[in-house]
Amino acid sequence: MSAGVWPLVVVSHRGPGGDGGVAAGLDPLLRRTRGCWVASDGARRPYPVVRVPLSAAELDGYYRGYANEGLWPLCHGLVERALFRTGDWEVYRAVNERFARAAAQVAAPGGAVWVHDYQLALVPAMLRALRPDVRIGFFWHIPWPAEPIWRLCPQADAIVAGIAAADLVGLHTPDYAAAFRALVPPVVQVRALPMGVDFAGIAALAGQAATERRMRRLALALGLPGQRLILGVDRCDYTKGIPHRLAAVEAFFRRWPEYRGRVSVVQVASPTRVGMPAYDRLRRLVRRQVAALNRELGDGDWRPVHLIGRRLRLPQLVALYRLADVALVTPLYDGMNLVAKEFVAARVDGDGVLVLSRTAGAAVQLREALAVNPLDPDGIAATLHQALAMAPAERQRRMAALRAEVERHDVQAWLAANLAAIGVQLPAARRGRARAASLTR
Numbered sequence: 293m294s295a296g297v298w299p300l301v302v303v304s305h306r307g308p309g310g311d312g313g314v315a316a317g318l319d320p321l322l323r324r325t326r327g328c329w330v331a332s333d334g335a336r337r338p339y340p341v342v343r344v345p346l347s348a349a350e351l352d353g354y355y356r357g358y359a360n361e362g363l364w365p366l367c368h369g370l371v372e373r374a375l376f377r378t379g380d381w382e383v384y385r386a387v388n389e390r391f392a393r394a395a396a397q398v399a400a401p402g403g404a405v406w407v408h409d410y411q412l413a414l415v416p417a418m419l420r421a422l423r424p425d426v427r428i429g430f431f432w433h434i435p436w437p438a439e440p441i442w443r444l445c446p447q448a449d450a451i452v453a454g455i456a457a458a459d460l461v462g463l464h465t466p467d468y469a470a471a472f473r474a475l476v477p478p479v480v481q482v483r484a485l486p487m488g489v490d491f492a493g494i495a496a497l498a499g500q501a502a503t504e505r506r507m508r509r510l511a512l513a514l515g516l517p518g519q520r521l522i523l524g525v526d527r528c529d530y531t532k533g534i535p536h537r538l539a540a541v542e543a544f545f546r547r548w549p550e551y552r553g554r555v556s557v558v559q560v561a562s563p564t565r566v567g568m569p570a571y572d573r574l575r576r577l578v579r580r581q582v583a584a585l586n587r588e589l590g591d592g593d594w595r596p597v598h599l600i601g602r603r604l605r606l607p608q609l610v611a612l613y614r615l616a617d618v619a620l621v622t623p624l625y626d627g628m629n630l631v632a633k634e635f636v637a638a639r640v641d642g643d644g645v646l647v648l649s650r651t652a653g654a655a656v657q658l659r660e661a662l663a664v665n666p667l668d669p670d671g672i673a674a675t676l677h678q679a680l681a682m683a684p685a686e687r688q689r690r691m692a693a694l695r696a697e698v699e700r701h702d703v704q705a706w707l708a709a710n711l712a713a714i715g716v717q718l719p720a721a722r723r724g725r726a727r728a729a730s731l732t733r
């Protein structure tokens with residue numbers, strides 16, 4: 293197959309501007325290197341985006357079906373939700389082949405190709421066959437489950453073989469890396485490389501006067517002045533544990549009624565995977581649950597829960613992160629969870645408490661968060677009380693430790709480690725203030 297001109301090619305299902313954590317990490321990379329992005333969609337950017345347009349039938353079989361009804365729930369341990377259809381698998385394989393061919397056409401001779409996530413697990417082996425000259429990195433963004441769960445995937449061996457053709461396989465935590473390593477020969481390079489956030493950029497944005505103005509406007513619009521704030525931010529996905537979290541909020545206000553009228557919860561839950569029945573049902577469930585909670589616990593002046601059912605731009609999110617007394621991050625399972633790290637990066641005031649599931653990949657690094665079990669609403673309620681009652685000195689000590697960790701393992705460190713392993717050296721990053729201006733999502 294003939295080669296292209298790009299020394300670095302990034303391959304992922306969603307392109308720039310897409311929702312979720314993968315696109316958020318790759319956009320800054322492409323802005324500063326001579327690279328090209330291969331994806332099924334994507335907004336216009338100053339760098340080239342090569343699209344692999346997918347038909348409705350392809351999206352059904354490969355994306356909604358095999359990837360999101362099969363691999364996604366299985367890898368999050370939600371076996372009852374997972375289903376693998378042979379027809380979907382065939383479409384998955386065919387679409388992976390299309391991505392592999394597109395990448396093969398644009399990568400320069402001896403170039404590097406970095407492939408992302410569970411939608412594209414077969415691409416490394418397919419690309420290797422087409423272009424033996426390129427170096428291939430692969431990153432798996434979701435949990436890698438324990439072997440007995442993984443074996444429930446009928447195509448388990450084919451998926452592992454597809455990934456293992458890469459020169460480097462990255463996963464977020466030592467546990468996921470160990471679980472994957474156990475399935476492949478020792479020559480395959482498998483590493484735990486926890487993804488980070490743009491700490492300097494988010495901190496610079498959080499420190500701007502405009503952020504303080506946004507904070508005042510948001511607080512007024514939500515009726516928050518004089519209230520303490522508990523904040524949740526998620527794609528509205530069943531792995532994020534939003535219904536369980538709302539049950540915990542209810543338990544909290546019932547067990548400690550003195551917080552009624554003094555504390556409000558803001559839950560930002562942006563629509564995702566719209567049209568898939570499990571997701572459409574979840575959005576309705578969350579809306580009903582919030583309405584019931586507000587009806588039963590609220591009074592004329594005070595609303596316990598504000599639900600924001602849409603995507604916010606980063607400056608708005610950062611203003612909310614800064615307004616919050618507590619960030620409540622309680623996914624059932626999560627590969628990493630970047631929201632927890634963005635909250636920490638935004639707290640340039642050194643204050644705020646992070647409550648975090650033990651089962652988020654981020655919990656391995658964020659040791660000074662208050663750890664909770666997402667399936668234990670009474671335990672979460674008690675932890676919320678602990679967070680709100682915590683002395684300022686302890687809040688600040690914990691936040692300082694969290695900030696040091698999130699700064700050290702930021703997104704640039706993650707990019708540099710992944711790319712160095714496939715022979716790509718990154719130019720030095722620009723510093724905070726300039727980056728704040730370029731955080732446009």
Ligand code: ADQ
Nearest residue numbers: 312313316433526527560562603604626627628629630631
């Ligand atoms: P996600 O499941 O999408 O990512 P997460 O890591 O939290 O989860 O990243 C979400 C990103 O989307 C964050 O940058 C956040 O700011 C943004 N976001 C979420 N809700 C938003 C909203 N309502 N409005 C605007 N922005 C919103 C997957 C895995 C994670 C893993 C990442 C990266 O499931 O476990 O951390 O990839 O590997």
